[in-house]
Amino acid sequence: MRLTSQRLAGLLLGSALVAGVLGAGTIASATGPGGGVPPAVAAPAHPAGHNMAASTRASGDDADGDGYIPAVPQVTGVVPSTATPPPAYHHEFQAGCSVTHTAPDGPIVYPGQFGKSHDHTFMGNTTTDAASTTGSLYGGNTTCKAPADASAYWMPSLYKGDQKILPVGPQVIYYKAGVTDYRSVRPFPKGLRFVVGNPMQSAEEFRSHKGFVEGWECGDSFFNTDFPASCPDRPDVQLNLRMQAPSCWDGKYLDTPNxxxxxxxxxxxxxxxDNMCPTSHPVALPMIEFKMAWPVNGDMSQVRLASGRGHSFHYDFFNAWEERTLKAMVDHCIVGGLQCDTRGFDLYRPERGTVLNAEHRLP
Known part of the structure; x- marks a missing residue:
């Protein structure tokens, strides 16, 4: 493919990101449709990192291996909204997705390269691995409450010593409006994928990251860039983290080299x-926010991520929602200015109804 100035800039930006140490972790058996959590396994002696430099392999959705996956069709002619919408304190819905499996795979950063990443904890689609593509994920089995959400969500696995600690039960993944004019938000395009944060970021970079919300927290300890030294040793205390993703899209690519x-x-x-999308990325999409909880407390001195210290936290998203269902949820909850649960129901506005039936399916 011809190397345009835009592609060259992207390749240089991708190469400028510091590469992590390559290596393999230990694969935990993937689950079947039931999505049960596998037993904990030992961590690799030297946790591997990401190499977020430009892709050089033709794999999966990237047929020519240049790192660019064009949207078909591209979204053009969009002007970022500067309008002030009617007041609405909330404009969101939740996707409750449980852990499916763990593996040293990174379908976005290392497509087709099994075992090359540090260990990841996967949620949502039960088949996610290094070879995952839009086609393999779409319509697949999922541990998300809505069967139409076959998207893949993942993050570096967390350990206490050599014990892998997995989040228990559905995790809260918010879909919100990141812009003031929540009416301008549209659904994710099929196959969109991105990485939030960087495993090689410093504590200062993590704290100043635009997606930083509250950092690591437990008990009365908040806004930590690394794990707290200790957490109250009580059954009701877990380690928590919230981090938000970018929500403005260029309308051109489903993925880029970095x-x-x-x-x-x-x-x-x-x-x-007021917040608005920049002109370079004019398309307002839902803002994903991870709100994760790990069942670990007490002495935290041995707690670490597969990617390193606490400030190395990052996460990945690969969209495989069924289009009609995602649009219905976005239109009703985000564009509609509601605070929705996983079915699209706002407890404080019951007269507005719901989107999904009792089985979390679109009627």
Missing amino acids: HQSHMAYPVVKPGTN
Whole structure:
């Protein structure tokens, strides 16, 4: 493929990201449709990192291996909204997705390269591995409450010593409006994927990251860039983290060589406190927010991530929602200015109804 100036810029940006140490972890057996959590396994002696440099392999959805996956069709002619919408305190819904399996695979950063990543904890689609593509994920089995959400969500596995600690039960993954004009948000395009954060980021970079919300927290300890030294040793205390993804899309690519430059965080509209998409990334999409909880407390001195210290936390998203269901949820909950649960129901606005039936399916 011809190397345009835009592609060259992306390749250089991708190469500029510091490469992590390559290596393999220990694969835990993937689950079947039931999505049960596998037993904990020993961590690799030297946790591997990501190499987020430009792709050089033709694999999966990237037929020519240049790292660019064009959207078909591309979204053009969009102007970021500067309008002030009717007041709405919330504009969101939840996707409750449980852990499926763990593996040293990274379908976005290392497509087709089994065992090359540090260990990841996967949620949602039960088949996610290094060879996952839009086609293999779409319509697949999932541990998300809505069967239409076959998307893949993953993050570095967490350990206490050599014991792998897995989140228990459905994890809260918010879909929110990241821009002030929540009415301008549209669904994710099929096959969109991106990485939030960087495993090689410093504590200062993690704290100043635009997606940083509350950092690591437990008990009365908040805004930590690394794991707290200790957490209250009580059954009701877990280690928590919240981190938000960029929500503005360039409308052109489903992925780029550094797995980030096709997405951007909203910017502040001059002279206001309103958030809007930048002109370079004019398409407003849902803002994903991970709200994760790990059942670990007490002495935290041996707690670490497969990617390293606590400030190395990052996560990946690969969209495989069934289009009609995602659009219905986005339109009703985000565009509609509601605070929805996983079915699209707002407890405080029951008169607005719900989107999905008791089985979390679109009627």
